[in-house]
Amino acid sequence: MSAEVDALLQEAKESIEAAQNYRSELQQRLNGLNQARKQVRGSSTQAREALRRHFSELQAAASRLLSERCAALLAEVDAIEADSVKPLDDCQSLIEHGVGQADELLRDGEAALRCGLGEKEDKLGSFTKKAMHIQLDSLPEVPALVDVPCVSAQLDDSLLGLLRDRVSRLGSVSSRPPVQIEELQERPGSILVRWCKVDEDFAAADYRMQHRRSGGGKSQFEDAYIGRDCEFLVLHLDPHTDYLFRVCARGEGRTEWSPWSVPQTGYTTLAPHEWSPGSEGYILSSRRNIALRSDSSHSHCGVLYSNAPTYFCGQTLTFKMSAVGQLDRRDSLGVCVDSRRGAESLQRDQAVCISTNGAVFVNGKEMTNQLPAVTLGSAVTFDMELVNLFPGGGGPSDGGHFKLRVTIGSGSREVVFDWLVDQAVDCLFFGCSFAHSGWKVLVF
Incomplete structure (x- = not known):
């Protein structure tokens, strides 16, 4: 019986150990799921912020550009109006001056006719000289309507159609970046970074890889490589130090870069190659x-x-x-x-x-x-x-x-x-x- 009990005890211990290992593995998978959920929600939040910021900046810039263009066109109308009205105003002043002279001449003529016989000759003579001086047969020329500006605004409604077409193709949302880091291989004082395309429909013209020290939040990502290769050896790294690496791509004929890949952490345990100091020559x-x-x-x-x-x-x-x-x-x-x-x-x-x-x-x-x-x-x-x-x-x-x-x-x-x-x-x-x-x- 003791042998059977010992066997049962051993079996129970093995089952308990297996259950502990099973629970530990499940807990690790739960942690992995939490990280995955955090990545999905975090990246979605960042994408929303990027979209809102980008379109808000576009709206502000477009509104500013439209306002500036409208102000420039209004200034052109003001300039045309001012240049065109000035000669009309000068002509009006000349005519009004003539009307004033005519009114004055009429009053003088009527007064000359009403005066007595003793003054009539002098008055009529003075009136006649004044009338000859005014040149009553000379009239200023008033321009015809066809000869003066008729200001109008020409507006091309096709801009809205072009804008609608471009806006409909502005930006895109993807569930994952087109390139991802495939392998981080430690080398002496360096890390060989390899990446690959995960979106076969994406035609990459160039790749861009960056790195920075992990943790602390002080260091910024720095460009390590830009080119057509799918691997690069990052030198001058300190051993036993975590570094973050990320990569993106630029499509054929495009100027903008794709979204960054999910950052990967790598480190090297190998001391960098060094020459021996103190050698002569x-x-x-x-x-x-x-x-x-x-x-x-x-x-x-x-x-x-x-x-x-x-x-x-x-x-x-x-x-x-x-x-x-x-x-x-x-x-x-x-x-x-x-x-x-x-x-x-x-x-x-x-x-x-x-x-x-x-x-x-x-x-x-x-x-x-x-x-x-x-x-x-x-x-x-x-x-x-x-x-x-x-x-x-x-x-x-x-x-x-x-x-x-x-x-x-x-x-x-x-x-x-x-x-x-x-x-x-x-x-x-x-x-x-x-x-x-x-x-x-x-x-x-």
Whole structure:
């Protein structure tokens, strides 16, 4: 009976644990639903505010433009009226002056006729001279109605139709943005952001990706990339720090950008690649990811190594040339097992490298395959994976090796080969050496 009881107790404990796990999973799904509901309601609220604000601004701007246009047309009517009425007013003043003179002449004539015989001759003579002076047969010309302006306003009712058509197509509402972030892949001191279209009917001409630090609310989104590619490596990120990323697109023939994608949080746990400080003949940037060969008088300044073995198999290591100098066969860019001091170049044992003339060296031996020469803007990439291993004592006669499959790319070409190293390595150093000054290389 005790065995049966123990079995029942064990079964009960397992059921309780399963129920706890089940409840925990359900609670997580409830939290997910709450987040989804929050996103729907929050984005709907933002969309409503954006629509109201946009149309309110349009209404205010349209009202202002219409008022300004109406005022300009009214000012034109005022100017035409003023210019046209002035000569009419001048003519009216002339006629009224003539009427006044005629009235005065009439009074003088009637007075001359009523006067006595003794004064009649003088009065009539004076009246006759005055009448001749006024020139009663000269009348001012009054313009015909067809010769004076008749002001009118011409208004095109088609504007309302055009406005109605444009307004009916103004703006749009979508349930989701046309592009979304697909993957955030951590790299040393950086994050590779990949995105994709989720609306197949949307013809994207350009993409725009932004990022900012997460939390705090102080930092603003900053443009990291604008172009046609669907991925971008964001450099200069602090490890173990959350960053928010978002992306939008611009349609073919359009000037406005689409709505932003749902922001995604990403971070990197990998320390950034850095050159080792204090090496003779090299000047480093503040982040130590850029090295400048400064003085070719140090003809034997040796190899500039990484500050630590930060390159891991499975990653892509990139050297990008931002300035170039004179080519030399001793130049090298590559990776190595150790940071051996005193070496003039990485063209040595336990290292693989490419020279600036495109020659590839494996453990100090030059390969027959050659890559393009390194020029301004060139990006040289190293990719490695562990493909086989032979433990010492049970492997080859040379005491055992570890084999790494190496791919070196430069321009549109690449070489692939197997590299034998004497010991198991989890991480590798990288390095460079230049015989002449002027070379400037960024590593990431």
